[in-house]
Amino acid sequence: MRQFPLASLRAFEAAFRHQSFVKAAAELNMTATGISQHVRAMENWLGVSLFVRHARGVTLTAAGREFGTAVANGLGHIEIAARQLKLESSERPVSVACIASVATRWLIPQLPAFRQEHPDIRINIVYALDARTPEAASVDLLIRHGTQPGTNAVALLSGETRPTCSAEFARRHGPITAPADLVDADLLHDETTAAWGRWFALAGIRQPPKSGPIFADFSLMIGSVMGGQGIGLCPTALIGDELANGTLVTLFDMPLDTEKSYWLIEAVRLSGEAEIFRDWLITASSTSRNTQES
Numbered sequence: 001m002r003q004f005p006l007a008s009l010r011a012f013e014a015a016f017r018h019q020s021f022v023k024a025a026a027e028l029n030m031t032a033t034g035i036s037q038h039v040r041a042m043e044n045w046l047g048v049s050l051f052v053r054h055a056r057g058v059t060l061t062a063a064g065r066e067f068g069t070a071v072a073n074g075l076g077h078i079e080i081a082a083r084q085l086k087l088e089s090s091e092r093p094v095s096v097a098c099i100a101s102v103a104t105r106w107l108i109p110q111l112p113a114f115r116q117e118h119p120d121i122r123i124n125i126v127y128a129l130d131a132r133t134p135e136a137a138s139v140d141l142l143i144r145h146g147t148q149p150g151t152n153a154v155a156l157l158s159g160e161t162r163p164t165c166s167a168e169f170a171r172r173h174g175p176i177t178a179p180a181d182l183v184d185a186d187l188l189h190d191e192t193t194a195a196w197g198r199w200f201a202l203a204g205i206r207q208p209p210k211s212g213p214i215f216a217d218f219s220l221m222i223g224s225v226m227g228g229q230g231i232g233l234c235p236t237a238l239i240g241d242e243l244a245n246g247t248l249v250t251l252f253d254m255p256l257d258t259e260k261s262y263w264l265i266e267a268v269r270l271s272g273e274a275e276i277f278r279d280w281l282i283t284a285s286s287t288s289r290n291t292q293e294s
Helices: 006-018 021-028 033-046 062-091 100-118 167-173 194-202 218-225 239-245 272-293
Strands: 052-053 057-061 096-097 121-129 141-146 154-157 161-166 187-190 231-235 248-250 261-264
Touching: 006 021, 006 033, 006 248, 021 033, 021 057, 033 052, 057 062, 057 239, 062 121, 096 100, 096 272, 100 121, 100 141, 100 218, 100 272, 141 272, 154 272, 161 167, 161 218, 167 248, 187 194, 187 218, 194 231, 218 231, 261 272
Parallel strands: 096 121, 096 141, 187 231
Antiparallel strands: 052 057, 141 261, 154 261, 161 231, 161 248
16 A cells, blocks of 8 residues: 555645635645645545535535544644643753762852843753763763763863862961972872872872872862861862962862863753753853963
């Protein structure tokens, strides 16, 4: 059996409603001949006449009236379902999965400015946990830390870390002028002591770093750093405000993790709202970098 001429349904339905090929053509921006050809295709497939053609126009047959009613109802249901789906899609918030440190120290502070520009777009922020793709986290956008995860990832912020402490700690324990001064200092560790070991090696220090508190992640460690409890290897991009106002100080401009960044990864298919937020985040990150470099 030949394939059903779906492309002709809309033309037939318009002709059915108007009971006129000319009026149907005007509605669909077609010619009356084009409408007639579509209707003929339907009639040939069905094997029945849907209209009686005469010099003054067309008249529905009984079969045409019955089939037209069914088609009009069917297209009406499809339109209602499509409008509902479109409405639900427009009301769905843009979802972003993010590690806690980036969320609290960079992303969330950016949101008031975004809401001012786009008050109708809602943002939903969730924990990234161990998700490696937006699809794995069931979100539109994912912000990950580490080396470049793929060619479609955009670097939002540098992941470089530097020895950092509170200004008050530096006053109490200073002067700290050479990397070797950190050998006996109170060091704070993010996840393991390995990072400080790598920084010591980079600085030419052969002694192992002093043991100290180990925090599960930077979002926990930064509280101890700001509380004047020790020196931590902090991602400079996430402490820009504290460095600017003098609450925190970097002791040495010798970065670790230069190959790492905070990466933005987008899902395969994005809503228009998600695309707007993606572009806005990229612009905001560029502004953050320029501010820190100036």
